[in-house]
Amino acid sequence: MYLSRKTLPHLPQNVYHPKFDLSQLTPGILHLGCGNFHRAHQAVATQAAINREGPDGLKWGIVSATMRRPDLVNQLRPQDNLYTLLTRVEDRTVASVIGSIHEMVFSGDEAVDLSERVADPRIRIVSLTVTASGYYLTADGRLDPEAQAIQQDLSAPHPRTAIGILANGLALVKQRGAVPPVILCCDNVSHNGATLRQAVMDYASLRGDDRLAAWIGEAVQFPDTMVDRIAPSSHVDDVADAKHALGGIVDAAPVSAEPWFQWIIGSFDGSRPYWEAHPGTKFVQDVAVFEAAKLQMLNGSHMLLAYTGALAGLNTIAEAASDPSLGRITARFMRDEQTASIALSAEELDDYTQALMVRFQNPGIVHDAERVGRNGSAKMADRVMRAMRDNLVAGRSVSGASLLIASWIRWFALNDQDALELSLTDPKAKILQRICAEARDDHKAQAEAFLAMEEVFGPPLPDHDRIVAEIAGLLRRLTEEDVPSVLRELAA
Template structure:
C-alpha cells in the first residue's frame, strides 16, 4: 500500500502529519527546481506556515517543477504529492509527511504551462532552487550569453531554463497589467536576489525586449535569501526507513535531512506565508552577513572536505570531517581563512565553526563527496577565491585555499587519466579535462592555464604567480605520494 491522501489515516501516530487537509490547498507559490533540497527546506517551512495560518494559509500551496527529468514529478504525482521527510539526528530519525505541494510538473512538458502559472494572479511568490550552474552566469555574476542553453532559449517557442521561464512569465504579467510575483532565489549565489534580477533583465534584453528588462528592474522584487540545510541524495535506506516509520506504507520519494534548518530572507512587500513559524526562518533588512558566512564557512569548507576526502578514499562528508587529517585541515581552513570579511564577532565565529564541524560529522547524513564536489568551476569564485583574495590583500594565511584548489584540479587530472573512481560533474568538465591533457606532467602550466580563465577563476589573484606556484607544488606532492600521506603531512605541519 502506497502513501497518498487516502492512506494518510493509516500512518502510525509517531509520524508528524500536516495540520491541514491537503485536498483544500490552493496554489500561491510556483517553484522552479523540485529537487531534494527544496523538498526538505522550502516545502517544510511552507508546511509550517500553512499549519500556523489556519484557513488563511490554504492559499499557499506550491506548484513545484522539475527542470531536467520528469521522474520525480511522476513519482510524487502517484502519491498525491505526499512524501516523508526523514530528519536524521546522530542517534534518532523522525518522520514527517510533507503535504504542501499541490502539483508537480516537468518544466519541459507541453502542459506544464509554467509561464502561465507564474502570470496567474493567484501566484504571489516564485521560488527557485536550480543550483548555481542553472543560472548560466559568468565568473563576474552576469548572464553568459554564449551558454548553449541560453542561446537555445532565446529563440525557443517554449523556454527550458529558469531564466527563460521567468522572463516569459513576467512578460505575460506586464502585458496583462498584473502585479508581478516576488521572485525568491534560494540558491547559493552571492547576492542571489540582485544577481537573479540582473540575469533575467539580461535575458529579456538579449531577446530584444529592453522595455521588459526595464520594467522588471523597476517593478519586480527579488529579495536576497540564504538557505542552510544538509540534504543528501535519497537512497534505498531512506525508502526502507520511510516504510518502517510510516507503518508499512511505501514511499517512492522520501527525502532525508539533518536537524539543522536556516532560512534568512530579505524583507519584501506583499502577501507571504508565515514562514517564520518554522524554527530557523527569519526576515532581516540585510542578508549579506549571513550569506557570506554560509557561502564561505559552510559551502567553501564543504568543497575542501569533498575534494580532499575523495582523494583520501573517503566516500562521505561525514567520513572526511571525522578523518584526523582531512577534518583538521578543514576546521583550520574554515576558522582561519573562510571568515574573511564575515562581519560577526570572534565568539560568534567560534560558535558557528564548531557547530558546522559537528554537523559535518553527523554519521546519519550520508552526503556523498562526489555530489558535494560537483560544479566546482561555478562555485570557486564566490566560495573560495573571494575570501582568498581578501586574505592575500590583508597578508593573511591562504594555505587552505591552495590545498582546496589543488585537490579540485587533482580530480580532473585523475579523471583525464581514467584513474578517478567517478566522473566529476561540472559544466566545464570537457575544458578542464582538455587542459589536463594539454599540460600533462606540467603542473605549473596547468594551474596557470586554469587560473587564467576568468570564467572559472575571475580576475588574476594578488601575487598571481606565487599562488600558481604554491598550488602546482601541492599537485607535485600528490603526484609523488599517496594522497592520505600528503594530507596527513599537511595536517601535522599546520
C-alpha cells in the first residue's frame, strides 16, 4: 500500500497526521519552489495552523509548484499530495504525515499558468523558496537584467522564473482591480522581502511598465522573513525509514529534517494562517537582527564546512563539524568573525554558536557538502563578504573568511582538472572555471581574478592586496599540502 487518504486510517498510532478533513481543503497559499525545505518548513507550520483553526483553517491549502522538474509532482499526486516528515535526532526518528499541500503543479507544464494562480482571488499569500540563485540578483541586490533566464521570460508568453511569474501575476491583479496577495520570500537573501519587491519592480520596468512597478512598490506587501531548519536532500534510506515508521505503507517522497524549527516573519496586514501554532514561529516588527545572525553565523559557516570539509574528504556537514580541527576552525569563524554587526549580547552570540555547532554535528542529518556548496557566487555577498568587510574596517582577523574563499576557488580549480568528485553547480561556473584554467599554476592570479568579480564579491576589499596574498597563500597550501594537516595547523 502507498500513502494516500485511503491508507491514513491504517497508520500506526504513534505517527502524527492531519487532524482535518483533507477533502475540504481549499487553496489559499501559492508556493513557488516546492523542494525539501518547503515541505519540512512552511508546509509543516501551515498544517499546524489548519489543525489549530479547525474548519476556519481549511481555506489555507497550499498550491505548491516545482520550478525545475516535474519529478516531485509525479511522486506526490498519486499519494493525494501526502508525504512523511522524518524528524531525525541522534538516536531516533519521529514520523509525521503532512497534508497541507492541496495541489502540486509543475511550472513547466503548458497547462499551468502560475501568473493566473497569483491573481486567483482565493490566493491570499504567495510564498517562495527558490534558493538565492533563483532571484537573479547582482551583488548590490538588484535584478540582473542580463541574466539569460530573465531575458527569456521577458519575451515568453508564460514566464518561468519566480520574478517573472510574480510580476505578470501582479499585473493581472492590478488590471482586475483586485486586492494583491502578500508576497512572502522564505529564502536566505538579505532583507529578503524588500529585495524581492525591488527585483519584481525592476522586472516590471524591464517590461516597459513603470506604472506597474510603482504600483507594486506602493500596494503590495513584501514582509521580510527569516527561516531556519536543516532539511537535507533526499537520501537512499529515507524511503525505507518511512516505510518502517508507517507500518509497511510506502511513501515515494519522504523528507528528513532536524528537530530545530524557526520562522521569523515581519508583521503584515490581512488574513493569514495561525502559523504561531507551530513552535518556533514568531511575528515581529523587525526581522533584521534574526536574519543577519542566521545568514552569517549559520549559512556562512555552512559554506566553510562544505568547501573546506570536502577538500579534506569530509563530505557531509556532520562529518566536517565533528572533525576536531575543522570543527574548531568553524566555531571560531562563526563566533569571532561572523558575528560582526549583529546586535545581540555576547551571551546570546555564545549560546547561538554552541547551539549551531550541536546542530551541525547531528549524525542523523545527512547534509551533503555538494548540496550546501551549490550556487556560492549567489551567496557570497550576504553570507560572507558583509561580515568580512566589517572586520577588515575594524582591524579584526578574517582568517576564516579567507580560508572559505580559498577553498571555494580550489573547488573550481579541481573541477577544471576533472579531479573533484562532487558536481559543481553555480550560475557563474563557466566563468570561474575559465579563470582557474587560465591561471592554473598561479594562485595569486586566481585569487585576484576571483576577487575582481564585483558582481560576486562587491568592490575591492579594504587592505585588498594583503587579502589577495592571504587567500593565495591558503590556496597554494590547499593545493600542494595534505589538507587535514593544514587544518590541524590552522586550528592550533
